[in-house]
Amino acid sequence: MDKPKVVLGVSGGIAAYKAGELLRRFTESGHDVRVVPTASALHFVGAATWSALSGHPVSTEVWDDVHEVPHVRIGQHADLVVVAPATADLLAKAAHGLADDLLTNTLLTARCPVVFAPAMHTEMWEHPATRENVATLRRRGAVVIEPAVGRLTGADTGKGRFPDPAEIFELCRRVLARGVPEPDLAGRHVVVTAGGTREPLDPVRFLGNRSSGKQGYALARTAAARGARVTLISANAALPDPAGVDLVTVGTAEELRAAVLKAAGDADAVVMAAAVADFRPAVYATGKIKKQDDQEPAPIALVRNPDILAEISARRARPGQIVVGFAAETDDVLAHGRAKLRRKGCDLLVVNEVGERKTFGAEENEAVVLGADGSETPVPYGPKEALAETVWDLVAARLD
Numbered sequence: 001m002d003k004p005k006v007v008l009g010v011s012g013g014i015a016a017y018k019a020g021e022l023l024r025r026f027t028e029s030g031h032d033v034r035v036v037p038t039a040s041a042l043h044f045v046g047a048a049t050w051s052a053l054s055g056h057p058v059s060t061e062v063w064d065d066v067h068e069v070p071h072v073r074i075g076q077h078a079d080l081v082v083v084a085p086a087t088a089d090l091l092a093k094a095a096h097g098l099a100d101d102l103l104t105n106t107l108l109t110a111r112c113p114v115v116f117a118p119a120m121h122t123e124m125w126e127h128p129a130t131r132e133n134v135a136t137l138r139r140r141g142a143v144v145i146e147p148a149v150g151r152l153t154g155a156d157t158g159k160g161r162f163p164d165p166a167e168i169f170e171l172c173r174r175v176l177a178r179g180v181p182e183p184d185l186a187g188r189h190v191v192v193t194a195g196g197t198r199e200p201l202d203p204v205r206f207l208g209n210r211s212s213g214k215q216g217y218a219l220a221r222t223a224a225a226r227g228a229r230v231t232l233i234s235a236n237a238a239l240p241d242p243a244g245v246d247l248v249t250v251g252t253a254e255e256l257r258a259a260v261l262k263a264a265g266d267a268d269a270v271v272m273a274a275a276v277a278d279f280r281p282a283v284y285a286t287g288k289i290k291k292q293d294d295q296e297p298a299p300i301a302l303v304r305n306p307d308i309l310a311e312i313s314a315r316r317a318r319p320g321q322i323v324v325g326f327a328a329e330t331d332d333v334l335a336h337g338r339a340k341l342r343r344k345g346c347d348l349l350v351v352n353e354v355g356e357r358k359t360f361g362a363e364e365n366e367a368v369v370l371g372a373d374g375s376e377t378p379v380p381y382g383p384k385e386a387l388a389e390t391v392w393d394l395v396a397a398r399l400d
């Protein structure tokens with residue numbers, strides 16, 4: 001089989017050097033990559049680097065090798081174009097259909113999925129011109145990854161940072177696998193919760209659970225690859241930040257509740273994959289609870305935590321909002337699942353059985369997605385991304 005053909009556009013931002021890692025990830029996983037830098041990008045990383053790492057000639061202009069008509073051919077033959085980093089200037093040119101170099105010509109001739117990974121100072125990202133250019137590109141079907149928040153060029157920090165290249169690669173891999181130029185969640189805002197809450201007992205101890213956050217992170221990544229604006233509310237997950245999602249970190253169930261209610265205000269869908277503690281210690285000891293040599297420890301009294309899934313299902317911050325819950329069960333899985341779906345009032349409930357190589361901490365999962373409409377969608381044992389894709393298929397169908 002032919003290797004998938006990827007065009008890696010690199011424009012003139014300080015993050016251009018990080019595109020080298022993205023290129024390596026593509027080539028080492030069997031992709032044929034053609035790097036098309038802008039002239040400005042070569043101020044940051046030279047053509048020799050791109051050529052040696054990709055095994056292809058590198059040009060910024062339409063005037064080299066004219067007999068091969070590169071300004072048309074490269075885009076026409078691509079299976080994916082990813083521009084990383086994408087400067088404010090490059091986004092503006094792409095939004096307006098300018099074609100004054102090889103990369104902008106390639107963007108006009110490509111009919112495959114196109115991903116932009118913008119990176120710039122916060123002021124440039126927030127400028128109305130850039131906002132409108134990003135909106136235009138998204139409306140036309142491009143996936144424009146939200147930049148990360150963090151350290152920028154120089155001493156300042158804010159939104160505009162180039163996401164982790166490994167995470168951009170994951171997102172591109174998913175876009176390539178779907179092979180659909182139209183991202184079906186474009187223009188949608190989805191909220192995903194992930195991880196497990198921790199309910200503090202004293203300054204060093206907590207009541208927690210085994211959730212790793214992998215299923216929620218898979219949901220966030222796949223939604224971003226399908227063009228959604230994603231708010232990922234993450235409770236105690238030790239995982240890399242997925243590219244293109246707005247990350248909110250929380251600790252306890254109360255914090256998770258506040259974050260969900262805030263983010264759900266304009267959300268089209270809320271997917272509650274986090275394992276939220278049902279109970280918390282009734283009393284928080286401000287000092288470490290000491291071991292007494294001659295006494296048994298005092299029992300820990302628990303109180304109920306708020307039922308966030310039931311609350312947002314009843315509240316529906318906007319008409320037509322889809323709410324998805326998760327249920328991890330150990331026995332009589334489907335019967336418990338159906339009862340929970342009715343009790344909570346959500347639209348979909350992903351029911352999975354807690355087991356050795358699935359659910360908590362595993363890379364794989366197996367589940368049945370129950371619908372309030374009586375539907376049952378079994379998802380066979382496989383990667384958590386596959387389950388995530390099925391959840392979004394079911395959500396997208398209900399949003400339509």
Ligand SMILES: Cc1cc2nc3c(=O)[nH]c(=O)nc-3n(C[C@H](O)[C@H](O)[C@H](O)COP(=O)(O)O)c2cc1C
Nearest residue numbers: 011012013014015038040041087088089090119120
């Ligand atoms: C040191 C330095 C760093 C820059 N970093 C960025 C950046 O991260 N993002 C951005 O949009 N522009 C950045 N610029 C400005 C662009 O290089 C400039 O807009 C250029 O015209 C972009 O050209 P291109 O879009 O054709 O690559 C930077 C400029 C300099 C000198």
